[in-house]
Amino acid sequence: MKRLFGELNGVPIYEYTLKNKRGTEFSALNYGAIVTRIVTENQFGEFQNICLGFHSLDDYLAYSPYFGAFVGRVAGRIRNGSFWLDGKHYDLVKNAGVHQLHGGRPNFSKTVFEVEETANSLIFSYKSPAFQNGYPGEVDVVMRYTLTEEDAWVIEYEADTDQPTLFNPTNHTYFNLSGDVKKSILKNELFVRSHAYACIDEELIPTGELREVFGTAFDFNEAKQIQSAILKGDPQMDLASGGLDHGFVLEHVRNQPDAILVDRDSGRGIKMETDAPAVVIYTGNTLTGDYTVFGDKIRPFSGITFETQSLPDAIHHPHFGDIVLRPGTPFYSKTIFRFFVNKARN
Numbered sequence: 001m002k003r004l005f006g007e008l009n010g011v012p013i014y015e016y017t018l019k020n021k022r023g024t025e026f027s028a029l030n031y032g033a034i035v036t037r038i039v040t041e042n043q044f045g046e047f048q049n050i051c052l053g054f055h056s057l058d059d060y061l062a063y064s065p066y067f068g069a070f071v072g073r074v075a076g077r078i079r080n081g082s083f084w085l086d087g088k089h090y091d092l093v094k095n096a097g098v099h100q101l102h103g104g105r106p107n108f109s110k111t112v113f114e115v116e117e118t119a120n121s122l123i124f125s126y127k128s129p130a131f132q133n134g135y136p137g138e139v140d141v142v143m144r145y146t147l148t149e150e151d152a153w154v155i156e157y158e159a160d161t162d163q164p165t166l167f168n169p170t171n172h173t174y175f176n177l178s179g180d181v182k183k184s185i186l187k188n189e190l191f192v193r194s195h196a197y198a199c200i201d202e203e204l205i206p207t208g209e210l211r212e213v214f215g216t217a218f219d220f221n222e223a224k225q226i227q228s229a230i231l232k233g234d235p236q237m238d239l240a241s242g243g244l245d246h247g248f249v250l251e252h253v254r255n256q257p258d259a260i261l262v263d264r265d266s267g268r269g270i271k272m273e274t275d276a277p278a279v280v281i282y283t284g285n286t287l288t289g290d291y292t293v294f295g296d297k298i299r300p301f302s303g304i305t306f307e308t309q310s311l312p313d314a315i316h317h318p319h320f321g322d323i324v325l326r327p328g329t330p331f332y333s334k335t336i337f338r339f340f341v342n343k344a345r346n
């Protein structure tokens, strides 16, 4: 099912909606593969949208801090917007001071995709031209969102290149499980199966140090309220405007979630599972500006992202893992967000 959402340089922008038998709805645009709404039930049987977004395309064009967006070719910051690969030096488009953020400009979040609809999936495809934003290789990208009958949102990324290049995509949906943008995510309980995170500098770029979480505010191996971590404090959080904006190395236990987020008031929760080596968790620390989200003023901590990926700036830190995409070895990665609700007892 689709409806016209707006028009961009004469190109129609559609909002596609998937719905399952439980009544859960999931909508996304052919622009940026942006997830505009995820409507799920709370413990009282009310269906509400649990992600940040806008009602109009104009707002996405003017304000969006990557709301719901497909991010690529490379998520996060690349120091000095340049890198060496196979003995060659590449200069990238710099869109964060002298650095590159989320693939440069225009990146996937600002791209119009071909979309194919199936009964429970939306399949987005795009051919990213060689040297787009400075990256070598023409890359064929196919990304699929599926909404299952069991309330799982599945993201599958596939890519193929004709030249060695970098590829490390993610999705930038900000969840607010309360269904009410006025409520912050600070009281949400967070579990992350991670023993170490990537330290950042004052420009939010990984320094290369992987620091153990034990005994620090970054230890979410037992679920705790996000605000308790922030109150405990850590100089690393100060660098990120008083919250999380860090890559966590995931431990991955078979058939177990990598992260869990719970909002006790609404009864809603999410279990996140991924095959990606890491997740950048951003608690919306710098969500400010002169705009509204579904009618409410944007505020810090009004959403939280789970940006599954290899650690940011991996190309400059060999121990962060390999994000080089080579011809003949296609990229595949899968992330699942399982939505659940703990119903109120009568």
Ligand code: G6D
Pocket (backbone or CB within 6 Å): 065, 066, 076, 204, 245, 280, 282, 286, 305, 307
């Ligand atoms: C990402 O890590 C970054 C943040 O620093 C940035 O502000 C946001 O995207 C827009 O999560």
